[in-house]
Amino acid sequence: MTVIAAAQRVTAEPLPVRVALFVGLAALALTGIAAIATLMVRLIVQIRKRRVARAIAKWRPLFGEAISGGNPVLPMLRPKERVPVLVLWNHLQESLRGSIRGTLVDVAKTVGVDQAARAMLRHKDLGENLIGAVTLGNLADGRAWDRLLQLAGDDRAVLASAAARALIRIDPTRAVYALAPVLTARTDWHPARVTSLLIEAGGEAAAAALTPLIANAADADIPRLVRYLESTRNTTVLPLIRLRLQSATDPEAIAAELHALGELRDPTDARYVRLLVAHESAAVRTQAAIALGRLGSRDDVALLEAMLDDPEWWVRYRAARALVALPYVDNEQMERIVRQHSSEKARAIMAHAIAEASFA
Amino acid sequence: MLVEDDEHILVLVQFILEREGFEVAAMADGRAAAAHVAKEDPPALAVLDVMLPYTSGFDLISAIRSSETWGSVPIVMLTAKAGEQDIVRALDAGANDYIVKPFQPDELLARVRRLLPRI
Numbered sequence: 001m002t003v004i005a006a007a008q009r010v011t012a013e014p015l016p017v018r019v020a021l022f023v024g025l026a027a028l029a030l031t032g033i034a035a036i037a038t039l040m041v042r043l044i045v046q047i048r049k050r051r052v053a054r055a056i057a058k059w060r061p062l063f064g065e066a067i068s069g070g071n072p073v074l075p076m077l078r079p080k081e082r083v084p085v086l087v088l089w090n091h092l093q094e095s096l097r098g099s100i101r102g103t104l105v106d107v108a109k110t111v112g113v114d115q116a117a118r119a120m121l122r123h124k125d126l127g128e129n130l131i132g133a134v135t136l137g138n139l140a141d142g143r144a145w146d147r148l149l150q151l152a153g154d155d156r157a158v159l160a161s162a163a164a165r166a167l168i169r170i171d172p173t174r175a176v177y178a179l180a181p182v183l184t185a186r187t188d189w190h191p192a193r194v195t196s197l198l199i200e201a202g203g204e205a206a207a208a209a210l211t212p213l214i215a216n217a218a219d220a221d222i223p224r225l226v227r228y229l230e231s232t233r234n235t236t237v238l239p240l241i242r243l244r245l246q247s248a249t250d251p252e253a254i255a256a257e258l259h260a261l262g263e264l265r266d267p268t269d270a271r272y273v274r275l276l277v278a279h280e281s282a283a284v285r286t287q288a289a290i291a292l293g294r295l296g297s298r299d300d301v302a303l304l305e306a307m308l309d310d311p312e313w314w315v316r317y318r319a320a321r322a323l324v325a326l327p328y329v330d331n332e333q334m335e336r337i338v339r340q341h342s343s344e345k346a347r348a349i350m351a352h353a354i355a356e357a358s359f360a
Numbered sequence: 361m362l363v364e365d366d367e368h369i370l371v372l373v374q375f376i377l378e379r380e381g382f383e384v385a386a387m388a389d390g391r392a393a394a395a396h397v398a399k400e401d402p403p404a405l406a407v408l409d410v411m412l413p414y415t416s417g418f419d420l421i422s423a424i425r426s427s428e429t430w431g432s433v434p435i436v437m438l439t440a441k442a443g444e445q446d447i448v449r450a451l452d453a454g455a456n457d458y459i460v461k462p463f464q465p466d467e468l469l470a471r472v473r474r475l476l477p478r479i
Contacts, residue, residue, distance in 0.1 A: 060368065064375035067465055091368050098464040 137166030262291030293322025390415025
């Protein structure tokens with residue numbers, strides 16, 4: 001009765017008052033819905049947290065006992081436990097080293113972690129895909145090889161690189177050959193991520209897989225690819241780098257190749273470097289100074305001294321640093337350059353490099 | 361005393377040590393550990409992580425070494441693989457030994473056992 005009476009009173013009010021009342025009621029209703037939704041979200045989060053806590057409380061002692069040399073009675077992993085338990089398992093696996101990792105792999109296979117991980121690779125959720133890929137890598141389980149290879153080509157860089165890492169952990173040599181075209185084509189992957197994958201795959205296999213790709217690469221891709229090749233720390237790539245250096249015209253590519261020669265430290269390569277100390281590109285001259293500091297002999301001291309007068313500050317700085325680091329240049333010789341070099345710029349940069357080295 | 365901010369590693373190391381018969385006072389941050397050092401009797405040995413919330417492992421070494429009662433407690437540091445400079449710094453600060461993470465449980469126990477007879 002009260003509601004009907006109230007409704008009759010409202011309908012008797014002028015239109016603006018009625019509109020204001022309806023707007024007020026709608027706002028109240030929306031506020032109520034928002035409050036209920038917030039409570040629901042909080043409830044769901046609480047339920048999830050409790051589920052995670054229960055799974056961790058159940059599985060952490062089991063893993064701990066297995067790690068401590070015990071023989072725990074292992075239940076099968078339940079579907080609702082798989083995310084927290086796989087995260088825990090991977091965390092422990094990556095925090096430990098030695099034979100105990102094999103024990104953890106055996107435990108995981110006994111309770112069905114491998115099946116759960118393979119199922120997660122097919123899930124719609126990115127998080128599940130990532131956990132699945134990381135787990136299969138740590139298990140060295142190659143049964144989902146094709147799916148992982150497919151994911152390594154995924155547009156989402158985070159998933160693609162996790163899948164690539166899993167493949168490398170499963171079979172480094174096979175993986176690096178399968179992944180080389182992907183690794184070299186993906187410009188959205190951070191170079192540090194790619195080089196860490198190549199190092200994990202092993203220098204020799206990575207160098208062998210990358211070599212044919214670099215031989216046919218466009219000039220624009222060379223700086224990035226040479227950096228990857230250099231990261232393998234494998235001197236078998238040197239003939240290819242020398243060959244590329246002799247025919248390269250792009251300054252960025254030449255600079256990358258000089259950097260690689262310096263890093264791979266074959267002193268016979270100093271002859272290629274000497275030819276480029278007067279290159280028109282400052283980036284090339286800078287890398288030539290760095291490489292000469294690593295590969296040069298006593299005869300190169302004069303070349304580096306001449307580079308101290310380069311118009312580009314970075315070239316002068318790198319030449320000075322190279323002179324300070326060369327074993328053939330003693331303190332007396334360095335002081336002589338500071339005092340007697342004909343160029344003021346050269347004297348200044350040499351004094352700078354000596355001061356810097358004294359603080360190192 | 362065991363101080364490690366990674367909950368899973370804290371519980372795991374505590375589990376491993378307790379299974380070997382050690383009594384473990386486990387803490388997840390440097391502030392709680394510093395308070396423990398100030399108020400409690402010294403333990404037989406301290407295992408400290410380097411990177412800890414509030415008070416670092418290095419500061420805890422200083423706190424232990426400057427304490428009258430705790431001064432001679434052997435300290436084993438848990439350091440990351442990439443943190444070689446941390447090892448030097450920890451040993452210089454007064455740590456007795458270190459374990460690099462990822463670690464081997466057997467190595468951890470061996471280092472703990474090696475230091476305990478000194479007390």
